[in-house]
Amino acid sequence: LxxxxxxxxxxxxxxxxxxxxxxxxxxxxxxxxxxxxxxxxxxxxxxxxxxxxxxxxxxxxxxxxxxxxxxxxxxxxxxxxxxxxxxxxxxHPLTARTCKVCDKEFEVHPSQLKHRPAIYCSRECYHKDGKKKVVMICEQCEGSFEIYKSVLKHNSGRFCSRACYRESIQPQESGDNA
Structure with a gap:
């Protein structure tokens, strides 16, 4: 009432x-x-x-x-x-997925799949998989070094240190002045 x-x-x-x-x-x-x-x-x-x-x-x-x-x-x-x-x-039912790292089943809302692939069940699994390093060979000293995969995407990771990078560009600079 x-x-x-x-x-x-x-x-x-x-x-x-x-x-x-x-x-x-x-x-x-x-x-x-x-x-x-x-x-x-x-x-x-x-x-x-x-x-x-x-x-x-x-x-x-x-x-x-x-x-x-x-x-x-x-x-x-x-x-x-x-x-x-x-x-x-x-x-709008959830979609079942399997984690790339731990093979655990998890559910994702279909709208999330429009923006990202949803391949990890948690942030922990994302960080375990996403932080892998790759062994590379330095172009200057030919020594081996480890670098994150994400750095390679940005066209970096050719040299093991700044010193090797500087050495690689010095001959070019001295050649330009002559």
Missing amino acids: QGIALSEQLATKYKRANEGDKMDSDFKLETAVKYVLDEMHRINLPELSVSKVEDRVDGCRCCGGYLYGSTVEFARTDRDHYCSLKCYRKD
């Missing part, structure tokens, strides 16, 4: 705030119902049995339930078409 009294107060408050509008009565009623339901949802009151006024907006894609507030008017993303995160997850 408190919820009904509160919804009547909210509807009256909304009506007073929008008295100057010159819109048709059906649109005002539809907007008022949306406003009341949005306010009730915001303050976590139990949902009342209010009949749906709008017929332009579909309900939740999973259960057909009522969509609240701005979600109804401005459905920008796929998630905006569901009444709750529970319904969204029910409609």
